[in-house]
Amino acid sequence: MDRRQRKSREAIFHAFTDILSEKDFSQITVGEVIARADVGRATFYAHFETKDFLLKAFCEELFCHIFDTAADTHEHRHIFSCDGSDSVFLHLFQHFQRNDNNILALLSSRNNELFLRYFRNNLNLLIESQLPNLQSRKKANLPDSYWKNHIASSFVETLKWWIANGMAESPETITAYFLQVI
Amino acid sequence: MDRRQRKSREAIFHAFTDILSEKDFSQITVGEVIARADVGRATFYAHFETKDFLLKAFCEELFCHIFDTAADTHEHRHIFSCDGSDSVFLHLFQHFQRNDNNILALLSSRNNELFLRYFRNNLNLLIESQLPNLQSRKKANLPDSYWKNHIASSFVETLKWWIANGMAESPETITAYFLQVI
DNA sequence: AATGATACTGAACAAATCGTTCGGTAACGA
């Protein structure tokens, strides 16, 4: 990718991040973004079709590497050890605690649902691929899709709760909470 | 309330409902609403400060009576009978199955998260008031706020799953699923 | 160092939407 392209794209993303932590996504205008990013209006539309596509591209860059590394490190292991000490979920919680890309500011803002929706799409795929490992822990005869849905939503809700409460607990404790409710 | 006011308000709400089932809330314009409602632009702004306030008022009317009746009928009983046959949650699921106010069309649309956010605010209050009844069912030493949050989110997610899957199960079955995971 | 391709600038543009204003009209409640 051309260095000019990269720089413009980065500038737009950076400005977008800033503004997202300040106000609702719906209130943000393209004019505001390009002013803060200091790029021309035409440049913006050369990169992104609309404001919504900007969000989409932003989220993809934000989350893809989380799941890439999660999938890589856990692909060929037994993921769901019973005590949770080596679960993908612990891995994910730790990732958020490290606060890469300042992701916590975004997940703490009023726009958190925006990102968590994208996050959850990825999470569903992960759980789908790991369902056999989870199957053994299932106690009752719930439909598979209900069970999967419950795991994914419980994780996201646990994450939301953790962040909203200032992340006072350790990733290990949170993982324990989560494994307890599912 | 003046009959004229009521009629305008109703017309706006009705048009709003229609459009909400067709496109994203963010894409809806005031001009579109007043055209379908057949009211003047000034009339709209006499009733609602902005599009967001319209949504707020709409949701309040939509959900308040659900929880009013739920609270009334269950206030002085033992809510959480062990088999769930007389739980508030069953009551709520049944309410959705009856599809009052065509609420299912809204909860099936792409805007469902919008309504479920409001719904959940009310649900939290309900759970808060019923926490003592739930306390006994708590198996482990999780923080209270985490426990409450888990119940509320599990209910909403169960509801979403139910609707998304065409509501094939009976309210009793869904209640059983829900009580099983919490 | 020269060359052709590509990305950005900056300004301008029509179109859509916003939120407000106003005088005139009709429906309301008492």
Add this chain to the structure above:
DNA sequence: TCGTTACCGAACGATTTGTTCAGTATCATT
């Protein structure tokens, strides 16, 4: 019957949107 109130309809300036275009700067390649 009468004073009040809500609606209409049209218009308004202000924003925002998405596009266009000619000129400039940067890029990779030879």
